[in-house]
Amino acid sequence: MLQTLQYVPEYKEELIYPAICKSFDALGIAEDMRPDLKVVIKPNLIMARKPDLPVTTHPLVIRAVVRWLNAHGVYDVTLAESSGGLYNAEYMKNIYQVCGMKQLEPELRLNMDFSAQTVAAREGFANHSFHIITPVAKADYVINICKLKTHAMTGYSGGIKNLFGVIPGLEKPQLHYLWPELSDFSRMLLELAQTVNPQLTIIDAIDAMEGNGPTGGTSHPLYMLLAARDLYTQDYFAAGLMKLDPMKIEMIRQALEAGLAKPDEIELIGDEIPEGLTPFKLPDTKRLDFSGNLPGFLRKPFLFFAGRLFKSYPQLDEEKCVGCGKCAESCPAHVIHIVEKNGHAPRTSGKKAVFKKKGCISCFCCQEMCPMKAISVKKAL
Numbered sequence: 001m002l003q004t005l006q007y008v009p010e011y012k013e014e015l016i017y018p019a020i021c022k023s024f025d026a027l028g029i030a031e032d033m034r035p036d037l038k039v040v041i042k043p044n045l046i047m048a049r050k051p052d053l054p055v056t057t058h059p060l061v062i063r064a065v066v067r068w069l070n071a072h073g074v075y076d077v078t079l080a081e082s083s084g085g086l087y088n089a090e091y092m093k094n095i096y097q098v099c100g101m102k103q104l105e106p107e108l109r110l111n112m113d114f115s116a117q118t119v120a121a122r123e124g125f126a127n128h129s130f131h132i133i134t135p136v137a138k139a140d141y142v143i144n145i146c147k148l149k150t151h152a153m154t155g156y157s158g159g160i161k162n163l164f165g166v167i168p169g170l171e172k173p174q175l176h177y178l179w180p181e182l183s184d185f186s187r188m189l190l191e192l193a194q195t196v197n198p199q200l201t202i203i204d205a206i207d208a209m210e211g212n213g214p215t216g217g218t219s220h221p222l223y224m225l226l227a228a229r230d231l232y233t234q235d236y237f238a239a240g241l242m243k244l245d246p247m248k249i250e251m252i253r254q255a256l257e258a259g260l261a262k263p264d265e266i267e268l269i270g271d272e273i274p275e276g277l278t279p280f281k282l283p284d285t286k287r288l289d290f291s292g293n294l295p296g297f298l299r300k301p302f303l304f305f306a307g308r309l310f311k312s313y314p315q316l317d318e319e320k321c322v323g324c325g326k327c328a329e330s331c332p333a334h335v336i337h338i339v340e341k342n343g344h345a346p347r348t349s350g351k352k353a354v355f356k357k358k359g360c361i362s363c364f365c366c367q368e369m370c371p372m373k374a375i376s377v378k379k380a381l
């Protein structure tokens, strides 16, 4: 399995474009190209955040990929993403603008088709089909370009997790609700990744996120661009660069067990792994979670009984909450309500969120979507 690593010290087109060219050369991507190819780029645009924050895929990485495609005679290139939140023209126009994607037009088409298609999954999968956004369902060639981050629910977010953004808008919380346990949710992510089956996955780790990812963490730059055709093995590799134990990340552990991730076969091309990489800070949800240390046969019973004792719940900082309702909108269990706030500060809307513990499935979609970082994690014990 060919894995490329290119050292990129900062977000500058003159540094990123040569790194993309070297990576694509090494992976033989030019051989896949033909002039009538319909390419879809799937970035991480989880929420409206400026490109200098380690939340979304940086526009200059996307620009470099589009430039390379154009140089190889491919011009039908669409950027398609369903962010965390609504999936409609008004919502996505704002995301494109704030995340710096608008400046990539006209070389890149920003998707404005907000329909979705039902795509059959492979036989034997627990999910028989997936409802995915139309451009991805109809693409000839999918380039998955994610941001490297820690993640409150899954522990890690890279190539596999990025593909959850092909599920349209508020259908994402429904899948959380359908698969509330991490092991089932992780299996769903792997089944979705195999259904989308991107031809290429790039990890933007020039700047990356540690701590309360995927939206509330802080910067931890690795100064690297990674690329591979095999996203499962690449996620195993990238987790190692973050000094995380890949076997404690459920989706990667399952990918290994299923024979999708093959770390023994990694052939690293490009720059060497630098010395002195420091461990990424874990999200608050994961710091006390030691279930990953247990042998496989004990993990499920442990999670069932003791897991309730160590379960994490969202906790609101009322001072920060502006009552925007984004958390309630994304809560699959419908346990958040927006109510009037008494004695509110003048800058706030006069409303606040109220969380019910009963029914909460600890998916942390609410924390992910809160623009004010008003939601933290509380352990039951």
Ligand code: SF4
Pocket: 316, 320, 321, 322, 323, 324, 325, 326, 327, 328, 352, 353, 369, 370, 371, 372, 373, 374, 375
């Ligand atoms: S907790 Fe965050 S997302 Fe929810 S209403 Fe308050 S500010 Fe908005």
Ligand code: SF4
Pocket: 314, 330, 331, 332, 333, 334, 335, 336, 355, 359, 360, 361, 362, 363, 364, 365, 366, 367
């Ligand atoms: S309250 Fe937050 S953590 Fe609990 S189910 Fe709703 S979105 Fe998930």
